Amino acid sequence: MNVEQILSQFQATGVESCFHDRHINPQIYAGLNGKNWGIQDYEARGGYAALRKILGKDGAEPHAETGVAGMTQDQVIATVKESGLRGRGGAGFPTGLKWSFMPRQFPGQKYLVCNSDEGEPGTCKDRDIMEYNPHTVIEGMIIAAYAMGISVGYNYIHGEIFHTYERFEAALEEARAAGYLGNNIMGSTFSFQLHASHGFGAYICGEETALLESLEGKKGQPRFKPPFPASFGLYGKPTTINNTETFAAVPWIIRNGGQAYLECGKPNNGGTKIFSVSGDVERPGNYEVPMGTPFAKLLELAGGVRGGRQLKAVIPGGSSSPVVPAELMMKLTMDYDSIAKEGGSMLGSGAVIVMDETRCMVQALARLSYFYSHESCGQCTPCREGTGWLWRMVDRIEHGQGRVSDIDMLDSVAGNIMGRTICALGDAAAMPVRGMLKHFRHEFVHLIEHKTSMVGADATAVKTHG
Ligand SMILES: Cc1cc2nc3c(=O)[nH]c(=O)nc-3n(C[C@H](O)[C@H](O)[C@H](O)COP(=O)(O)O)c2cc1C
Ligand code: SF4
Numbered sequence: 001m002n003v004e005q006i007l008s009q010f011q012a013t014g015v016e017s018c019f020h021d022r023h024i025n026p027q028i029y030a031g032l033n034g035k036n037w038g039i040q041d042y043e044a045r046g047g048y049a050a051l052r053k054i055l056g057k058d059g060a061e062p063h064a065e066t067g068v069a070g071m072t073q074d075q076v077i078a079t080v081k082e083s084g085l086r087g088r089g090g091a092g093f094p095t096g097l098k099w100s101f102m103p104r105q106f107p108g109q110k111y112l113v114c115n116s117d118e119g120e121p122g123t124c125k126d127r128d129i130m131e132y133n134p135h136t137v138i139e140g141m142i143i144a145a146y147a148m149g150i151s152v153g154y155n156y157i158h159g160e161i162f163h164t165y166e167r168f169e170a171a172l173e174e175a176r177a178a179g180y181l182g183n184n185i186m187g188s189t190f191s192f193q194l195h196a197s198h199g200f201g202a203y204i205c206g207e208e209t210a211l212l213e214s215l216e217g218k219k220g221q222p223r224f225k226p227p228f229p230a231s232f233g234l235y236g237k238p239t240t241i242n243n244t245e246t247f248a249a250v251p252w253i254i255r256n257g258g259q260a261y262l263e264c265g266k267p268n269n270g271g272t273k274i275f276s277v278s279g280d281v282e283r284p285g286n287y288e289v290p291m292g293t294p295f296a297k298l299l300e301l302a303g304g305v306r307g308g309r310q311l312k313a314v315i316p317g318g319s320s321s322p323v324v325p326a327e328l329m330m331k332l333t334m335d336y337d338s339i340a341k342e343g344g345s346m347l348g349s350g351a352v353i354v355m356d357e358t359r360c361m362v363q364a365l366a367r368l369s370y371f372y373s374h375e376s377c378g379q380c381t382p383c384r385e386g387t388g389w390l391w392r393m394v395d396r397i398e399h400g401q402g403r404v405s406d407i408d409m410l411d412s413v414a415g416n417i418m419g420r421t422i423c424a425l426g427d428a429a430a431m432p433v434r435g436m437l438k439h440f441r442h443e444f445v446h447l448i449e450h451k452t453s454m455v456g457a458d459a460t461a462v463k464t465h466g
Contacts, residue, residue: 082258084270122351265291317348322435
């Protein structure tokens, strides 16, 4: 099967979106209709009130401790810490803690970067935020810049969604014209310049250091860490990078308080989270729900499994997170801790890929492995060679030419990639392989022994190999 044939099996339906009434307590997607993305509508929804609050422009009385109306940098960071907000880009790192790593007293230039590369298969939440509520990202970035004493920021937007980039540029113009961006914001001593930049669609440019290289105009290849971006980031200067959804959550936190945000979710997993639900569901789309919502509820919101079929498995956090079998998944809640500790997987970027009983796991893994082999930047040997090796092995199993020894070899190659590479793409390629072998080894064995997939005869994914 050539590349075009492989890709043609996995076309998006184009109906994914955030415009529906099946969110639960939404904060970022609340009240959006596709037309009300502009600054006046945003302000009518309470937008830029958080910025007014930190700059003391809301008529507030002077703070009891500081004597100034508004919030100090330390107070903003403490509020974000209290909120339990964890980075929405994949790793779930506590945002307030990350902000506290920025050396605020550094005398030279410091940078703030928003990661809107959104290349993880199954993830489509950030583009909806930027297209339909761009000012919440802008306001979140302004607040972050204030908290960390940063005067210049960039939003790096995925190259294949150019219309989203144009929408974000239009929103930036509005914010500049309204005095929310630029010099002496709202008459204060705080200045912040924010620019949009678009990439060219490489998945690896979502990795934070590859993103920085790309932003500098170089080939997007990850840097070895340490040093981390907080000390050596964009142009070698201290830099804080957060995901689009992470920044978008900040205005609500400042307006309503850290404790209120924490209570929206569950301990250590504050707030709401946007899940991009795709695959075999009746209503694929973006769903914003409180952290800790049962997976069963999320599935129900998405209309249940398509065609009344049985749920077989779920990839809960984007293509790099290990697959979870249906029975286990139905017991989990959608938050970092439940998915990791009880499900043995990762919440990742929140892309929930639902697979019904007709899905052949060998075929699914072949598709995933092809992706990682294609997207490896080639710097490290275990990733460059290993991802191709994984794909070729799964591909030959899928096509009835596998050997029994391939299964152990798959596990061994995956194990030898993990932890031996410059960036986490190597792990991201290996983890799905290990997850599939852990839970669905029998499907691989069956295909090798019988040269035919073991999914049911009436299944759409059934394939007979000769
Ligand atoms: C291969 C790879 C791809 C990534 N792609 C993205 C991405 O598209 N968007 C994103 O926000 N983070 C992505 N990340 C994670 C970033 O490196 C980084 O952790 C994140 O932007 C930090 O923001 P957060 O703390 O708000 O999550 C990726 C990581 C890896 C290893
Ligand atoms: S792990 Fe892969 S993608 Fe990451 S730096 Fe190494 S070769 Fe490049």
